[in-house]
Amino acid sequence: MSSSRLRRSELSTPAHSPKMIAKAAASEADLVFLDLEDSVAPAAKIPARRNIIKGLNELDWGTKTRACRINAVSTQWCHGDLVEIVSEAGANLDVVIIPKVLAPRDVWFVDDLLTQLEMQLDLEVGRIGLEVLIEETQALSRVEEIAACSPRLEALILGVGDLAASQGIRVGHIGASAEGKNSYPGDVWHYARNRMIGAARANGLDAVDGPFGAISNPEGYEREASWAATLGSVGKWAIHPSQIAIANEVFAPTPAEVERAQAAVQAVREAEEAGLGAASFQGMMIDAATARIFDAVLVRARQCGVA
Numbered sequence: 209m210s211s212s213r214l215r216r217s218e219l220s221t222p223a224h225s226p227k228m229i230a231k232a233a234a235s236e237a238d239l240v241f242l243d244l245e246d247s248v249a250p251a252a253k254i255p256a257r258r259n260i261i262k263g264l265n266e267l268d269w270g271t272k273t274r275a276c277r278i279n280a281v282s283t284q285w286c287h288g289d290l291v292e293i294v295s296e297a298g299a300n301l302d303v304v305i306i307p308k309v310l311a312p313r314d315v316w317f318v319d320d321l322l323t324q325l326e327m328q329l330d331l332e333v334g335r336i337g338l339e340v341l342i343e344e345t346q347a348l349s350r351v352e353e354i355a356a357c358s359p360r361l362e363a364l365i366l367g368v369g370d371l372a373a374s375q376g377i378r379v380g381h382i383g384a385s386a387e388g389k390n391s392y393p394g395d396v397w398h399y400a401r402n403r404m405i406g407a408a409r410a411n412g413l414d415a416v417d418g419p420f421g422a423i424s425n426p427e428g429y430e431r432e433a434s435w436a437a438t439l440g441s442v443g444k445w446a447i448h449p450s451q452i453a454i455a456n457e458v459f460a461p462t463p464a465e466v467e468r469a470q471a472a473v474q475a476v477r478e479a480e481e482a483g484l485g486a487a488s489f490q491g492m493m494i495d496a497a498t499a500r501i502f503d504a505v506l507v508r509a510r511q512c513g514v515a
Contacts, residue, residue: 213273213302213337214238214511215363215414215443217455222247223256223276226263233267237452238443241275244289245307253285257292264297273302275339280308281317290318294325298336303362305339308370310346312357319358334360339416342404343367345374355407363414365445366404366436368397369421395435405440417444426454433458442508460512461505469502469509 219237221228223244232240242260244253260276276293279285294301306318318338326333338360342351348371355364372379377396395401401417408415417436420429429451433444437459444455461469472489476499479487486495509515 212511213362213414215273215416216459216512217446217452218275218365218416218443219446219449219452220247220277220419223260224248224252226259229259229263230267231449233263233269233272235449235452236456237272237446237449238456239273239275239303240269241277241303241305243277244285245277245279253279254288257289260293261297264293264300269300274300275303275305276301277305277307278318281306281314282308286318287321290321291325294322294331294336295329298325298329298331301336303337303339305341305365307341307367308344309340309342309354310344311350312354315340315354315358315361319360322360336360337362339363339365341365341367341370341418342400343370343374343418345371348400348403351404351407352410355411355413361411361413363416364404364408365416366397366401366418368400368418371400397432398435398439401436401439401441405436409440414443415441417441419445419447420451421447423448423450426450430454430458460514461509463514465505466509466515469505472502473499473506 215238217237218239218241219232219235221232221240221242223229223242229242242263244256244260248256264274278289290304304318304322306315309315315338322336323333325331326335338358339362340354342348342354342364347354351364355361371377379396405415417433420432422428433455436444441459443459446452446455472494475487475489476494476496479485486493506515
């Protein structure tokens with residue numbers, strides 16, 4: 209399912225902390241997901257559901273997309289996460305993020321349960337979207353199949369932490385490229401990023417880059433975000449509020465890019481009106497294919513409110 213939601217920055221917020229939830233609601237993130245999975249200890253997972261329900265129902269989220277990351281379908285918590293949160297706050301929940309997906313059947317379980325709950329609660333069926341984490345080698349090997357498996361799907365997320373463990377990649381921290389004696393000549397995540405982004409784009413989904421653990425290294429975060437944006441990602445996770453502004457800037461066209469795109473599209477249109485198949489623009493020959501690239505920049509700019 210294609211979505212017009214902005215996902216430049218997706219802020220991870222531990223659901224065990226009402227204080228962090230309140231700060232997240234007041235942040236500049238495009239999407240905030242209240243996390244029940246990795247950031248919450250097993251003993252706190254069930255009580256943390258109440259914090260999500262209270263936060264969704266009582267806080268002012270502005271124009272943000274309100275999401276929660278449930279526990280994996282292979283755990284004892286997944287069913288309860290969905291039933292309790294959707295039953296009590298479903299009208300204020302926009303997206304469910306599914307971790308540890310291995311195959312389409314994992315997505316179908318959540319999709320079917322959401323449909324049953326929406327029907328039971330008289331909510332609009334299909335309104336709650338899904339984002340799926342591609343963070344296991346099994347998922348990456350079937351990512352094209354997963355991307356096409358549900359009309360609720362809005363985005364795929366590259367979960368580099370678990371993917372590194374699943375594949376046996378030797379890195380220093382989540383989201384980093386290998387360094388030192390284990391250094392890799394290039395971007396260690398290039399293949400996974402490119403394959404996931406291609407699968408997402410082919411199915412009308414957004415591609416979102418995963419976390420970068422070194423919160424004291426904004427340059428590294430910006431580098432990884434820029435590489436992902438170049439390949440076609442529309443946003444990146446922020447695991448700390450300091451990363452939000454970087455993501456919002458990287459994944460939005462600059463005024464110079466917007467001006468250049470407008471001029472390029474206009475040059476192609478004028479050439480076509482003159483009966484020409486191509487136009488000369490800033491020392492380049494451009495045609496309809498080039499205009500398509502620049503049109504995408506303008507669509508993105510309008511979505512980000514910078515056009």
